[in-house]
Amino acid sequence: MxxxxxxxxxxxxxxxxxxxxxxxxxxxxxxxxxxxxxxxxxxxxxxxxxxxxxxxxxxxxxxxxxxxxxxxxxxxxxxxxxxxxxxxxxxxxxxxxxxxxxxxxxxxxxxxxxxxxxxxxxxxxxxxxxxxxxxxxxxxxxSCNTTGLIRAVDCLDRNCGGIERVAITIIRRVADPGDYHRGLTNALKIDKAPSHQAVDLMTIMPHVEATGILVHTPVTHGHIITITAQGKQKITKEQALEAFKTHDRIRVVRIADGFLGNASMFKYARDLGNPRGDMYEIGLWEESIVEYGDQIMFAIYIPQEAVxxxxxxxxxxxxxxxxxxxxxxxxxxxxxxxxxxxx
CATH class of the missing domain: 3.40.50.720 (NAD(P)-binding Rossmann-like Domain)
Structure with missing residues (x-):
């Protein structure tokens, strides 16, 4: 070949x-x-x-x-x-x-x-x-955030009857490990809404209406995004979880198993022996999936260096x-x- x-x-x-x-x-x-x-x-x-x-x-x-x-x-x-x-x-x-x-x-x-x-x-x-x-x-x-965001939204869109709109909040790491260009900081910084990730999602998936807020945080290992999605029909937690588990680039994890946040994800990737502690998949917390009226809400982890x-x-x-x-x-x-x- x-x-x-x-x-x-x-x-x-x-x-x-x-x-x-x-x-x-x-x-x-x-x-x-x-x-x-x-x-x-x-x-x-x-x-x-x-x-x-x-x-x-x-x-x-x-x-x-x-x-x-x-x-x-x-x-x-x-x-x-x-x-x-x-x-x-x-x-x-x-x-x-x-x-x-x-x-x-x-x-x-x-x-x-x-x-x-x-x-x-x-x-x-x-x-x-x-x-x-x-x-x-x-x-x-x-971008890294948009890549992971679209994975999750596209997964629901394909497997749960279609998505009409989403609202996101991005808790964004301020710089990659080893970077100094953002300086030393002890502050959170909010960007003007809507975030470019929401706009980018609509560019790739024009049938979905999206908006979002982004908050920069003084950490280096990964972003966390909360997503609230409105389906064309009601999406239950069970339906969403089943869809996410079938996706080969989404790793469903549980807080109960010790995946408490971004540091847990990075440490687990290192414990697996992944080069540089990389993860290609996004993490998705099972306990974060909740039904809110006719909407579904959940949170994902974005390993920004490899996603x-x-x-x-x-x-x-x-x-x-x-x-x-x-x-x-x-x-x-x-x-x-x-x-x-x-x-």
Missing amino acids: NKVKVGVVGYGTIGQRLADGVVRMGDMELVGVANRTPNLGVRALKEKGMPYDLYMSDPKYADAYAEAGIPVCGTMEDLAEKCDILLDATPAGVGAENKKLFERMGKPCIFQGGEKNDVADVFFHGYANYEKGLDKQFLKLT TIPETLDGVRAALHMQDTMEEATAKTNEYLGMAKWK
């Missing part, structure tokens, strides 16, 4: 995880990764024996790479030339600049949630609108038309990533 050749541009929090995810795909081959500077991720790559070929995004940092003793295989253009598709995980705004090169070379690319929507042909989610991404040159992923990886790999399958349908594509991604192994 000829494997799809994939390159990752940007070797930071998401890029490192994308590279590892591509390696796990039995029908894909990681050609290499590109990065602008010899950051800590690149330095760790060297210390691990350079398991991935490394390319420079910006040749002006060649001296910095040489000084650090880190071998490179060429430029980002050299990497793109060898690939069937690129996954751009650079900081917001950089991807739009990189797109100019990919357009000139005729290479498809998938951008992460930090880029503006107009960078791509389709604003993409692996479950909610996979077929819209088929054969498109440029796709853009939803978008499966949907990005779905994007590769759509852009290169590796599978025709969402069901086929997500099943293949889930199989290679070992999703739902806890069931």
Whole structure:
């Protein structure tokens, strides 16, 4: 079987995880990764024996790479030339600049949630609108919060008779572990409503009316989202729970078993031996599911560093038309990533 050749541009929090995810795909081959500077991720790559070929995004940092003793295989253009598709995980705004090169070379690319929507042909989610991404040159992923939110809402929409509207509250971690750019803080900060995640959900699922509030919190391990959903017909707790349990990217957990919050989730992922303590699935607390009149309410956990990886790999399958349908594509991604192994 000829494997799809994939390159990752940007070797930071998401890029490192994308590279590892591509390696796990039995029908894909990681050609290499590109990065602008010899950051800590690149330095760790060297210390691990350079398991991935490394390319420079910006040749002006060649001296910095040489000084650090880190071998490179060429430029980002050299990497793109060898690939069937690129996954751009650079900081917001950089991807739009990189797109100019990919357009000139005729290479498809998938951008992460930090880029503006107009960078791509389709604003993409692996479950909610996979077929819209088929054969498109440029796709853009939803953010980590929106990715997990849509997983849960789409699950109910497909399995419980349809969703008409949702209201969400996002309790948002302020920065990733290891980041300092948000400073040291002892405060909560609220954003103007509606949050972009609610707007993004309506862009992907235009038949659902959504609104939401977002609160920044001084923690680093994950977000929690509360969701109140109005179905086209009443959704019972039993129906919702059954639907969530069938979804391979939703892990239903119980407070009674010790899953008290975000720290419990992160610790459990580490106890499982997951690299970096990552979780690809979102967590959903069984005890949080409640009926409120004709609405259903529940809470989910978003592991922000890894949650978008499966949907990005779905994007590769759509852009290169590796599978025709969402069901086929997500099943293949889930199989290679070992999703739902806890069931």
